[in-house]
Each structure stands twice: as C-alpha cells, then as structure tokens.
Amino acid sequence: MSFRIPRRGGLSVSASLLRKPALQPQISRTFFTSSNTSAKAVRYSTITRNALVASIGISAAGGLGWSMRPETQLCDNGKLSPEESDAIQKRENGVTESSPMRLRMEAMIRQKQKEIVEALEKIDGEKFIVDAWARESGGGGVSCVLQDGNVFEKAGVNISIVYGTLPPAAVQSMRAHHKSFDPNDDKVNFFAAGLSMVLHPKNPMAPTVHLNYRYFETMNEDGSTKSWWFGGGTDLTPSYLFDEDAIHFHRTLKEACDRHDPEYYPRFKKWCDDYFYVKHRHESRGIGGIFFDDLEDKDPEQLLSFVTDCLGSFIPGYLPILEKRKDLPFTQDEKNWQQLRRGRYVEFNLVHDRGTKFGLNTPHARIESILMSLPLTARWQYMHEPEKGTREHRMVDVLKNPREWVQTSA
C-alpha cells in the first residue's frame, strides 16, 4: 500500500482535523500499523456525514436511505457523544472482545481491508492508492484504489465508519423492520461501519467480483446499543462462464454460511439473485453469490463471526479463480464482449442499485468513493446479440436463468 500525496488543487490536509485526537489513534493502531502514518503523506478531506453513509452504501445500502441532520460532538446534555467515548475507549484500552460491537466491527473491517489490499497487491504487482478521509466531527473512511494495474483494470476496497443522528422519517421507516425501535424517540443516535469492494480484472476470462459487509446500530445517550443489524453479500460477474469457477465461488460462500446456519446459503443465494436483477435487460448482473440485510436473527457475537467468516471467504473463494484466468489468451472480440458486459454492470449500478442511487442523491457525498464501483472502461453497442451456440450466448442464457451451482439440502 502506498500513500498518496495531496495534489495541487485537490483535496488538502486540514490542520484542525489532524489536531483532533479522535481519528488518529484508531488509524495508526489498527489499519496503518505497518505503514507510514506521516500526516503529510495521508490524503485527508473534510466531508459530511452524508458522504460517509453514502460511501458505505456502495451497493445495497438498504436501510441507509435517509438524510441526516447536523450533529455536535457533545450530546445536548453536555455528556460525551458515543463517538467521543468510543474514541477514548479505543485510545485507552484498544479493541478487545469486551469492547462494544461498533469498535469490534470497525477493527475487523480495517483488518480485512488491510489483508485484502495486501493480497491484491501481491497478485497485481502494483500498489493501491490510499485516500484516508475524515470529516470535521470525527469518523472517516479509507478508500484504496488500484487503477490500470497489471491484473486489475480497476480495483477498489473502501471502508467507512459513521456516527450520526437519524431524522424522524428514517426512524419511522426502520421501525417496520426493527421492533426494538422506541416509537417515542424523535432523535436516534446511530453508527454504521462497512467494507465495500469491487474488482474489475483486465482479462475478459477473469470475473468481476463485488462484496459489501456492514453493521448498523442505534444507541442510547450513554452509548449502549439499542437496535442493531448486519447486512452484506459477495457476488461474481463473469464475462465468460467457467462452470468450475462458479461452483468453487458458490461452494466457498456456502461453506462459510453453513458454519453458521444451514438455511443461510439457500436463503441468501436467492436474495442475491433477486437483488442483482437488471429489470430492463431481463437478466442478472452476474452469477450471484449471497446477499442479506437487516440480519438480527442471532446473537450479535454470532453474526459478527458470520460476517467475519464471509469476508474471510473472499480470498479463498476468488483468488484461485483469478490466478487461473488472469493470464489466459483472449481475442479482441472477447475483450469487446467484456466491455459490453461492463456496460451492463454500469447500467445496474447507476439505474438499479439502491446504495449507489442513494449516494448520488445525497448532497456533498464523496462521489469518487461511490463510483469507484464503475469499471475503468465500458461499451454500448446497438443491438448486439450473441450468436446461438457461442460462449457469449451461454453466458447470457445463465444470466437470464440463474442456476443452482451447489447442492443444498434445503
């Protein structure tokens, strides 16, 4: 990982930000342990809370569809805000198994981002550009992007951590899914943390992969947890279908799911097929994977463990496929087909994806983190229809009729 020097005319380091203690310790302790943490080398920008939420919601923000009110760092009653007390707790005790779930999720996604970025740099040979960004009242995110590398056309691995308050409309809409919401609350403190990733390899035989895992909670004034849930998913979008890859990818996800609940994989596989359906093309974006939201059906410890396992399954589930496909020979026609499929990817993300739509409609969102999911290049060709019997035709057939790639007992 290499840090990016702020460019002339770009976003610049804010001195007041760097003086704030809230963000610095968590960055140096967890994420940037082995890296150069010199303030000059880290690119910061001042953003709003909305931008943080928007960047979490790169795909399937789900319940994150609200706009937020300004907040102050101290609560109305003069006590420390949940964010401030979390920052102190991290600084004084680090993050342990007895820390609040907020801090454990944050530490987990920072760790996973680091592992994933390191693994991807190893396979590509090029380094990610790292943009660590913060907002005035604390909290922040880290966008890691590798563009036009040896293996990847574009690879983005983002995390963001948000503290804020929900307006009444958002509380109202969330109450439907979460009965623990207090109907008398008009101001709800919330926390959201997520890791989002999209990888577009150059070789048309190597599939695009996307994942997004997030934790959401609302808090009492004293920082104790009120409501909480997990959401996320991992899905694969090949231009050329290798059945063995699809089977390996789904099997790895199924194994991660099965370790926690035998009903998860079939349920979340279907949810994924439903979510990533490109209605106007009558086809799926890819060959699916898993997807879930509002997950609160087990003990939070168990679900953190499940989500950690899902994230952990990414490297064994995807990298062997990438290794096998990244250097396969291909023709210009095959590259064109990949570019056309990239176009469909753009269509899904810009037209249908709830997280992207929400982000783009959020004032002052960090657009570059949201649209990091788009490929470097894409193509739209009028009336392109693959000939029957070709590999391209079979790919489309599978997108129109999602398959079961691994046997389930359900």
Add this chain to the structure above:
Amino acid sequence: MSFRIPRRGGLSVSASLLRKPALQPQISRTFFTSSNTSAKAVRYSTITRNALVASIGISAAGGLGWSMRPETQLCDNGKLSPEESDAIQKRENGVTESSPMRLRMEAMIRQKQKEIVEALEKIDGEKFIVDAWARESGGGGVSCVLQDGNVFEKAGVNISIVYGTLPPAAVQSMRAHHKSFDPNDDKVNFFAAGLSMVLHPKNPMAPTVHLNYRYFETMNEDGSTKSWWFGGGTDLTPSYLFDEDAIHFHRTLKEACDRHDPEYYPRFKKWCDDYFYVKHRHESRGIGGIFFDDLEDKDPEQLLSFVTDCLGSFIPGYLPILEKRKDLPFTQDEKNWQQLRRGRYVEFNLVHDRGTKFGLNTPHARIESILMSLPLTARWQYMHEPEKGTREHRMVDVLKNPREWVQTSA
C-alpha cells in the same frame, strides 16, 4: 441508408403485421420514398405501446411518465379509432396543410429524419442501419443507427409515433399543466410523435450533440383534438471547448427561436441549463442549447412551424462545427479525456434523465432504442481532476458555470 436483414435469433418479421395496411403506406409515402421497401429487407418487431412511448422519451419525456392500458383498434362504440381513421386519411388523401396536426407532425419528423440521416451519411461515408419497428395494433418507429463509422463513434436518429389511452393517474397529473383536460374523463385517447437524436463523434475535438422534438395530444372519440403541446430541445456536449463553436451553435438556435418569439431563446436556454445539470457532479452535462416542454402558448400552426425551424437549424448549427473538428489531430490523453466525459454523459442519462429513467422502468420497452443515446465507449477514472490552466480544466469550469454565448436583449 441501408436496410438491415433480420438476423437468425433476432427480431423477426411478423406476417400479420405486414398484412396490416395502417403502417405500410405511411412508411412508403413519406420516409422510405427513395429506398427499397421490400418487406423482407425491413426489420420489424412486435412491440407494445409502452415501448413506443419509451423510445420517444429518449431524453426528457416530461409528461410521458405513465403506464398505459391495453387498447383495441376499434373504439368501444364500434367506431374507428383515431389511429385507424388517421391511417385511412393518409392513404386516401396524403398529408396536406389541412390534415390533423398528428399527421403533419408525423410527416415532418419522417422528412427531417430522412434529411438528417442523409446529411450524416454524407459526412461519415458509412451507412446507417435502419430498424423499422411496429406493434400489433399499428403505429411504430424507425431507429437509424450508425456505429463505429469514419466520423461517428455512434450516431442514432429515431422517430416514433404512438396512439394509446391514458390511465386516470396520468390524466390527473397532466391536468395540472393543461386546463383543457376534462375532469370527468376517465379514459383519454392520446397521440405522441417525436424525433430523438444523439451523435457521438470519434474525434475528441468534435462535440456530442443531442436533440429531441415531440408533439403530444389528447383526442375526442371522433379523433378531433382536445389538448395538445410541443416539447423538445437541442444541446451540445463538447469534450474540448472552442468558444467559436459554442457561439455558432447557440446563435443558430437563437435565430431559430427569434423568428418565432424573442423571449423563447433566453427562456429555453435557461431551461436547458437547468434540465441537463448533473447534480451529483455539480456540473452541466454540456454547454446547453435550448429545452422546453408543455409548449402551447401559441397557435398550434405557429408552434409546428417553430419546432420545424428548430429541427431545421440542426444541420446549419452543428455540421459546420463537425466539419471543422472531425479531422483535427489529437493525443491519446485527449482521447482519454473524451472517454471520461463520455462517462459523465452516461451518468446523466442513466441517473438523471427523466425520459431514459421512464423508458427503462417501462415493461417491454425497446431498450436498444432508449439506450442508443449512450456512447459506444466510456471511461471512469478514480479521482481524475484536470490541472489548472489546461483546456480540460477550462471545460469543467464552463460546465460548472454555464455561460451566455450570445447576447440577448431580454
């Protein structure tokens, strides 16, 4: 213009369609006068009314945002439908100055499509692919597309003509703008005809251009006109700004407007800047032009003449610019910048354009006609920001701060 032979597995000629007299005469009389009208050579497809409306609304469908109910060719009372009687009138009398506005608008856009396509073929050297499509109950459209030509990366010139009935919700929403709507009507016959065009030249120095002109009316049972209005606009999207081109383009539009109403240009120029604003990027899609909707402030004859004049101003307004820029030398960096601007074009069309959004959400819409507006290729590069003092930076500056390109007295 060359006709496309239906491909194996593609959309095929429907024998029952070709037996219907309603569409054939209008095609051979007006649009395809000098062309081979052999049924075998024309590519037809059976589509729904929604698809026709959707394809009209390639940009800024405006009031066209409803879904429609099935209709029969004969009215409930057994009389001929407006469409059927229009078809008979065309067949027996042709289209004259005393014909209903529906037929005159249709004849006008067919003629303009022909003129524009011929002019563009002359400048490119390659021929357009022509897809004439019809739906079972009559009416239809013609999509002309030139892809990967000598001058054009992608050029699409579409017309469509629709007859249908409006559901109550649409009537309700239109009543706000058009007081002539009868509040007691629960079923309203309507007609819509439009020409839409998007040209993406290859050379990054040559600007993309878009236009869309349409006529909408509702009819009494006997086919006489109840409410009606015109809408449309023409706008330019350069990657590199040549002030003289912007001035020439706007001046030509202003002259067309001024011949009809001195207040039109300033009013429609501002409307255009407002409509083509890419909110999430805080910039305009291009350097504007004119845009208007629900126009019914003059005699329909005068407005048909205005819209005809706007369409007529396209060739003198755009082709001289294209001639000057299409063969200019350019670097790979300049081509990349064009591709990035293409990406922004895609963002506007897929995220913000009302017509595209409506079309994509319309079941059974002819997606290829709607997305004909997208460029052949586009690019998204993380955190690309042009350096101050460069031509790219100036372009963005103008997109963020729309200019007045010609003096107006208003």
